[in-house]
Amino acid sequence: MNKKVLIGIILFLGLFGLWAHKWDRIEAAPAKGEVDPDKVETLFQKIGILRVPHLKDPIQFNLKDVDGKIVQISDYRGKIVFLNLWTTWCPACRIEMPAMEKLHQKLKDKDFVMIAVSLQESAQVVRDFFQKYKLTFIALLDSTGEVGRWFGVRAIPTTYILGRDGKVLGAAMGAREWDSGEAIDLFEYLTEKKMKRADQTPEKPTPEGALRDRG
DSSP: OOHHHHHHHHHHHHHHHHHHHHHHHHHHSOOTTBOOHHHHHHHHHHHTOBOOTTOOSOOOOEEEETTSOEEEGGGGTTSEEEEEEEOTTOHHHHHHHHHHHHHHHHHTTSSEEEEEEEESOOHHHHHHHHHHHTOOSEEEEETTSHHHHHHTOOSSSEEEEEOTTSOEEEEEESOOOTTSHHHHHHHHHHHHSBOOGGGOOOOOOOOTTTSOOBO
16 A cells, blocks of 8 residues: 555544544533533532442332321422431431531522431421421431331431432432532532433332332
8 A cells, every 4th residue: 555545544544533532522511501420520529429320210209297298209300309318316417407407598499409318216206306406408207217228328317419300419428518618519500400311211110119108
């Protein structure tokens, strides 16, 4: 093969590869108003939020609140859900609850909902705790501990962040300063952005018997 032709082919392939790489990056870039995964990852790292790849499907369960009303987690599709699993006797839970209330107050008028799921405690115990600490977000009762077991919770508090599609975006094991600037930045970003259409997959049913109506 002619040497000049060979050089030309090599240059062409190199330029084509460069163009293809650039095009892939353009295609992968989030559209205006959509969540940027890289930015979310950076915000997660700042407050110690971990990915939980084994929880792939939208979360679905029904639990009673302290007044006996059945609440379905799926009712909050379209919002960012702050899902905290806790107990009243847990020292770290008591420490982080006031910070959670501050975050709730700051974001309650946005596409954000805060839910605290008490593990195996009575409605009266949880109600008294909420009154004592002046907490106003949603309190649900996992009376049998089944929801906690389904999540595989090994430490409390554990917080799961659910996207608008009901899927788990990340989890925090242990208490956090939820009223910190870094935490507020994260949730303000998530509530202002929308998930990519490609991420909005049809909901799959929760494994039979895993998360039924409880109270």
